[in-house]
Amino acid sequence: MTQLVCPFCGPRELHEFEFRKTAASAGGTPVERVYLRVDHPDLSIEHWHHVRGCRAWLVIERNPSTDAICRVRLLGGDAE
Amino acid sequence: MPRIEQAPSQDGNNPQLRNLRPSPRYSALSLLRARFASGPYWRALWTGRALQPAYDVVIVGAGGHGLATAFHLARDHRVGSVAVLEKSLLGYGNVGRNTTIVRSNYLLPENHYFYEDSLRRWERLSKDLNYNVMYSPRGVVDLALSEDELPGLSRRGNAMRLAGIDAELLDVSGLERFCPELAPRRQRRFNIIGALLQRRGGTVRHDAVAWGYARAASALGVHIIEDCEVASVRVEAGFAKGVETSRGYVKAERIAFATAGHTAAIGTMLGIPMPIETHLLQAMVTEPVKPLLNTVVVYVSPGHGEAYISQSDRGGLVMGGHLDGFPSYTREGRWDRLEDVASGAVEVLPQIAGLRVLRQWAGTNDMTMDGSPIIDRLKYDNVFVNAGWCYGGFKAIPASGAAFAQFLATGTAPDLIRGYRLSRFNTGHMLDEPGHGPFPVRL
Numbered sequence: 001m002t003q004l005v006c007p008f009c010g011p012r013e014l015h016e017f018e019f020r021k022t023a024a025s026a027g028g029t030p031v032e033r034v035y036l037r038v039d040h041p042d043l044s045i046e047h048w049h050h051v052r053g054c055r056a057w058l059v060i061e062r063n064p065s066t067d068a069i070c071r072v073r074l075l076g077g078d079a080e
Numbered sequence: 081m082p083r084i085e086q087a088p089s090q091d092g093n094n095p096q097l098r099n100l101r102p103s104p105r106y107s108a109l110s111l112l113r114a115r116f117a118s119g120p121y122w123r124a125l126w127t128g129r130a131l132q133p134a135y136d137v138v139i140v141g142a143g144g145h146g147l148a149t150a151f152h153l154a155r156d157h158r159v160g161s162v163a164v165l166e167k168s169l170l171g172y173g174n175v176g177r178n179t180t181i182v183r184s185n186y187l188l189p190e191n192h193y194f195y196e197d198s199l200r201r202w203e204r205l206s207k208d209l210n211y212n213v214m215y216s217p218r219g220v221v222d223l224a225l226s227e228d229e230l231p232g233l234s235r236r237g238n239a240m241r242l243a244g245i246d247a248e249l250l251d252v253s254g255l256e257r258f259c260p261e262l263a264p265r266r267q268r269r270f271n272i273i274g275a276l277l278q279r280r281g282g283t284v285r286h287d288a289v290a291w292g293y294a295r296a297a298s299a300l301g302v303h304i305i306e307d308c309e310v311a312s313v314r315v316e317a318g319f320a321k322g323v324e325t326s327r328g329y330v331k332a333e334r335i336a337f338a339t340a341g342h343t344a345a346i347g348t349m350l351g352i353p354m355p356i357e358t359h360l361l362q363a364m365v366t367e368p369v370k371p372l373l374n375t376v377v378v379y380v381s382p383g384h385g386e387a388y389i390s391q392s393d394r395g396g397l398v399m400g401g402h403l404d405g406f407p408s409y410t411r412e413g414r415w416d417r418l419e420d421v422a423s424g425a426v427e428v429l430p431q432i433a434g435l436r437v438l439r440q441w442a443g444t445n446d447m448t449m450d451g452s453p454i455i456d457r458l459k460y461d462n463v464f465v466n467a468g469w470c471y472g473g474f475k476a477i478p479a480s481g482a483a484f485a486q487f488l489a490t491g492t493a494p495d496l497i498r499g500y501r502l503s504r505f506n507t508g509h510m511l512d513e514p515g516h517g518p519f520p521v522r523l
Contacts, residue, residue, distance in 0.1 A: 001414060013315035015416045019406035019521065034518050035449045035505045036353040039344035044407050064358070065409045 001067040006068045007074055016052040023047050023059055041065050047075060102127055103295060125291050126170075126298035131305050134331035137488055138323055139338055140310050140346075141167030143464050144175035144286075144474060146338035147293035147304075148481020149488065151209075154300035156482070158487035162302045163332075165325060166266045167309035171290030174341050177443035178474040179363050179388050179400040181376050183220045183281030184245055186238045190499030191452060191512050194479055196245050197496055200479030202284060211292030213284050214393070219375040220281030221250070221259065223428055225270040225384060233276040240278070248277045259375050266430055270384065283390055289477060294325050312349060313463065320460040336464040336488055341444035342409075343454075344466035350459050354467075355449040355505050357520050360404040360442045361471045362413035362421065366435040368395030377428060385424025397432060399425050403471065404444070405521050413442035445471050447520030452511035454504040455484055455493065464488055465502075465514060470520070 003011045023045040026036035044064045050056045057075035062068065104110045114121050137153055139146045142164045142448060153159040166172075182202050184195035206212050218475035224230045230249075237247035248254075255275045256263040264271055294304055309326040313335060322331040337346050345356035373391040380386045386401040401421030404414050418440055426433045448468035453476065458465040466484045469476060483497045493501070499511055 001408075002416075013416070014414060021519065022357065022407065031506050032353070035355040037344065037355065037357050037449075038353050039348050039356070039358065039407075041345050041348070041409055046406065048406075062406075064407045067408055067410050067412070 001069075004048070004058075004060070004069065005072055006050050006053060006056060006058065007072060008056055009050070012050070014054055016050060017058075018049045018051045020047040020049055041071070082152050092492045102299065104109055113430035124125055125295040126304050129305065131308065131327050131330065132161070132303065132479055133326075133329075134322075135161045135303070136332070137162045137334045137336060138330055138423060139164045140323070141173070141339040142170040142290075142294070142304055142306065142476035143338065143340070144171075144293070145340065145480050145484070146336075147290060147297055147338060148477050149338055149466065149484045150302045150304075151297040151300070152291050152482045152485030153489060154297055154302050157254050157485060161487055162297075163330065164297070164304045165308045165310055165323070165330070166304070166306045167326075169306055170288060170294055170304060174443040174469075174473060175290045175364065175477070176287055177355050177441055178286055179390065179398050180283045180286045180392075180474065181220065181281070181388060181390065182215070182284050182475040183278055183376075184475075185220065185222065185240055185247060185276065185278045185281065186513060188452075188511050189239075189243065190348040192240055192243050192245060192498075193306070194483075194496055195475060196243065198476050198479035201279060201482065202475075203280070205284075205289075205292070205478055209292040209296045211288065211295055213288045213292050215282065215284045217259065217280050217282040218390075219277055219279045220378060221255065221262070221375055222260070222276040222378045222380070224274045224276075225268075225272055225379070225381055225428070229271065229381060230274050233274070234365070237276045238433050246278060246280055246355045248279070250275045250277050259373070259377075261373055261429065261431065262377065265347065268430060269427060272428065281376065284474075285393075286474060289474075293477075293481070298312045313460075315460065318460070320463045334462045334464065334488055335487075336466065336484065337458065338466045338484070340446045340469045340473050343446045343465065345409075346465070346467075347458075350463075350512065352459055355454075355502075355518075356446045356468055357407050358409060359406070359411055359445050359447045359520055360408045361400060361445050362404065362417055362440060362442045363398065364418060364421070364437050365392065365398050366395040366432070366442040367438050368392075369397070369435065370395065372432075373397065375428070379388055379424060379428045380460040385420065387421050387424035387428065389425050389429065395426075396438060397435065400471075401425075403447070403521055404442070411442050411444060413440060445469070449505065449518040449520070450512040451514045451520075453480075453500050454502050455487065455497045455500040456479070458502070469497060
């Protein structure tokens with residue numbers, strides 16, 4: 001994985017982005033929300049920040065076993 | 081030592097290896113005998129065995145922690161039948177991918193007592209295993225490149241000294257005496273202004289640790305089964321009965337996961353979310369050069385860079401640094417991170433700037449939400465987990481193996497690992513050594 005496609009900026013180098021947290025919540029209690037993580041070897045839904053670019057918050061769906069990007073969308077955008 | 085019956089080897093791939101006799105106890109005499117012996121000199125370090133239908137303890141993962149646990153179960157607790165199941169090859173995971181550093185320079189009491197126990201075991205491990213693991217107490221220096229970093233190092237050093245662990249805060253001239261290559265006369269963007277030294281820290285030959293534990297455990301009757309992937313845990317009436325593997329079902333009284341790097345996936349398999357994200361950590365080695373670095377140099381500075389540097393016995397400079405920064409199981413590693421680590425290393429050792437990088441590799445890490453490990457029961461009364469070692473599991477192997485084996489054999493966790501319970505995330509007793517909250521990556 002060397003690039004990500006930002007909905008605003010197009011394909012940009014990976015170092016412009018920072019991963020923040022996996023998006024799926026492991027449950028409803030504060031402990032589950034803050035500390036526990038949902039881990040699927042084939043699909044990871046994550047929050048990323050285009051911090052050294054347009055600073056948009058993104059929801060990225062990836063396959064952590066291959067690092068293939070499945071889908072990128074804006075956080076709080078469509079269907080969020 | 082119990083007599084071991086030779087079971088037919090199951091890894092029949094290599095007929096030459098299959099016919100090797102197990103290695104004798106190493107001594108000056110065995111060396112002399114080997115010199116004058118006829119026939120092949122090489123001996124198998126551990127014995128290939130057929131998978132049995134049932135064991136007292138099944139350990140999942142033949143890495144450092146799994147093999148050490150098996151060794152201590154067999155030696156200290158006389159557990160009759162122990163199997164170590166490995167999905168690929170023995171030592172293929174992080175025990176063979178780390179940067180071989182051992183140290184006990186931690187701040188929090190739970191951590192520095194545990195890692196000090198481990199360091200003391202490293203000091204005598206070659207004797208315990210009758211196998212040379214090449215423990216080299218060459219010292220570990222944590223560098224400070226700004227006034228702001230010194231109080232942190234001195235606080236950590238004081239905490240260690242209060243616990244009876246060796247630590248010295250060095251000024252610039254003291255550092256130059258200890259390691260001339262770190263002398264301040266070298267041109268650096270930021271000057272080194274001090275360092276925290278732990279003299280008993282150093283390096284250990286990582287592969288030898290896996291091989292040494294495997295050899296010692298195998299000699300005590302432990303079955304080490306490679307190419308045997310655990311797919312699921314069979315549960316009956318709320319009790320784990322055994323594991324389904326790629327080689328068939330294995331019944332087990334107790335099941336122990338020592339699968340750091342893949343424990344989040346184990347949690348998914350058992351249906352419990354873990355406080356773990358799986359991240360990659362890279363390492364690299366340069367072309368070999370003459371003896372240059374007589375110690376382990378650690379340079380961790382938020383905002384500057386991060387690098388762990390030591391020189392291998394072959395002469396290459398072994399370096400590691402930042403996590404890749406996002407969840408991944410690929411074991412590949414991102415290229416810009418390689419550059420980050422190299423530039424951090426060059427920042428403190430400008431004289432290595434011209435060296436070429438020979439190899440780069442990555443391992444998967446269980447990154448817990450407070451940076452400290454987890455040793456506890458998992459969901460069922462007879463399922464245990466030893467996980468969450470973040471990027472520091474190698475140095476923990478001897479203490480972790482001994483403590484985990486005691487936990488498995490007696491059902492009670494020894495005091496040394498009480499702080500590593502999974503329930504700490506519910507009760508708020510976090511061991512947040514890095515001090516950056518519930519994220520595996522420093523932001």
